Amino acid sequence: MRLPHELAxxxxxxxxxxYGNPVxxxxxxxxxxxxxVRGYVQPDGSAEHTQPGRSPVTARRKVFTRAxxxxxxxxxxxxxxxxxxxxxxxxxxxxxAHYWVTLTEVEG
Numbered sequence: 001m002r003l004p005h006e007l008a009x010x011x012x013x014x015x016x017x018x019y020g021n022p023v024x025x026x027x028x029x030x031x032x033x034x035x036x037v038r039g040y041v042q043p044d045g046s047a048e049h050t051q052p053g054r055s056p057v058t059a060r061r062k063v064f065t066r067a068x069x070x071x072x073x074x075x076x077x078x079x080x081x082x083x084x085x086x087x088x089x090x091x092x093x094x095x096x097a098h099y100w101v102t103l104t105e106v107e108g
Contacts, residue, residue: 001064003038008076009069010034026072037067041077044102060085061103069101080105 011033012026044060061082068090069075075082082103089100 001040003040003065005039005041005063005077007037007039007041007063007065008034009037009067010074010076011070012072012074028074037065037069039063039065039067039101041103057107059105059107061105063099063101063103065099065101066096068097068099075101075103077103 010028012028013032014024015027017025040063042062042064044062046057046059048057061077063069063075069084069088071084071087073084075084082105085102085104088102090097092098
């Protein structure tokens with residue numbers, strides 16, 4: 001399968017919290033490590049949630065890729081920033097591993 005889209009995968013930086021807890025906070029900064037992966041991005045639906053004073057829209061995309069994308073990373077594509085939703089689904093076949101990743105973007 002041809003992978004026509006170029007995605008920037010952003011890995012968070014682990015920062016100790018102010019209380020010294022053993023689990024660090026994950027922070028995304030302009031200095032966070034980035035890598036470019038190829039993928040095939042498809043629409044996967046959207047929803048509007050009605051709340052007083054807000055009109056958020058949640059958009060989902062499905063990405064097929066051969067690169068591992070971790071559930072705690074973010075993905076920049078087409079001028080938009082997405083969060084990884086859930087654990088990416090992976091499987092091995094002849095020719096290597098493949099992954100389906102669900103991305104979510106919330107506006108509003």
